[in-house]
Amino acid sequence: MTDAFSRCHPVLNFFYFAVVLGFTMFIQHPVYLAVSFVAATAYSFLLNGWEKTLKQSFLLTLPGLLIVALLNPMFNHYGVTMLYYVKSSGNWITLEALVYGVVLGAVMFVVIQWFSCYNTVMTSDKFIYLFGRIIPAMSLMLSMALRFVPHFMAQLKVIRNGQKCVGMDVSNGKWFKKIRYALNMVSILVTWALENAIETADSMKSRGYGLRGRTAFSIYRFNRRDKLLGTMLVGLCVIFGYGCYRGAAFAQYNPRILLAGFTVFGRVPKQSCSPLLAAVTFVSFGVFCFLPLILDLCEESAMKKSRSHVQGEMAVTYRKIYEDMEGEAR
Secondary structure, eight states: OOOTGGGSOHHHHHHHHHHHHHHHHHOOOHHHHHHHHHHHHHHHHHHHOHHHIIIIIIHHHHHHHHHHHHHHHHHOOOOSOEEEEETTTTEEEEHHHHHHHHHHHHHHHHHHHHHHHHHHHSOHHHHHHHHTTTSHHHHHHHHHHHTHHHHHHHHHHHHHHHHHHTTOSTTSSOHHHHHHHHHHHHHHHHHHHHHHHHHHHHHHHHTTTTOTTOOOOOOOOOOHHHHHHHHHHHHHHHHHHHHHHTTTTOEEOSSSOEETTOOBTTBOOTTOOOHHHHHHHHHHHHHHHHHHHHHHHHHHHHHHHHHHHHHHHHHHHHHHHHHHHHHHHO
């Protein structure tokens, strides 16, 4: 599904995901992670549908989050708040290590959510449009790598359907035959991948890809809406970037939990900024993360108003036609 933000200029798409992924990966404040998580999940619902999001994201990445959250306090014993004593190892499980494990798992989970949205919005043609002239070989390799998994899964389905027709699928025969059939399908898939890579390279070379002075057709134009949206993105980025610079994103989990804008166990971090600046930073970051959803809602509302206006005009026109026809009949 394509939304309003996907139809914006590729520069804005790439800038948005670069900022939101960068802040999500390197800022470990729970408020930022919670806002980023809600925005990523909502945007993934919009782009991929709630069934696919729940199936591919939650069922696959949520166990990883739990594993990271539980393993961290098992191997790291920093912190001053003791929770449980493990007799076999002679170590304490601390609250700080447990909370930091949850934070690390949440970072991994949210980043995967954002990358699922990135793969839908930033298509290969957009990526090549942005970096084709700067790093032509690298941009082609990255665009092929980004579409590697979905493209190969589609081809694997084609290969498996062909193997089913001749009775050589992994669901047929005993274990040894199943293994042999699976290896045969993998061999076919790898051979197809190598041939496809060679054909792509030859095709791009014959078209003069990467040569100096080569022109390229582009359907992307930086219009008035893109300028307005770009100004909003940069403005919000400057606001919460300044707030983070002033300490609004400070988070410490060793030896005690200290969070900017909050009092944890009666302690306030020295690097903390004013509550007003922290609130402004949180709100601006939230608006930045939810901006694609806001843009889509605004476009949908405008479309509904336009449809109702057109329907009203059509009703008036048809009524006038009927009145004229009745007048002529009299």
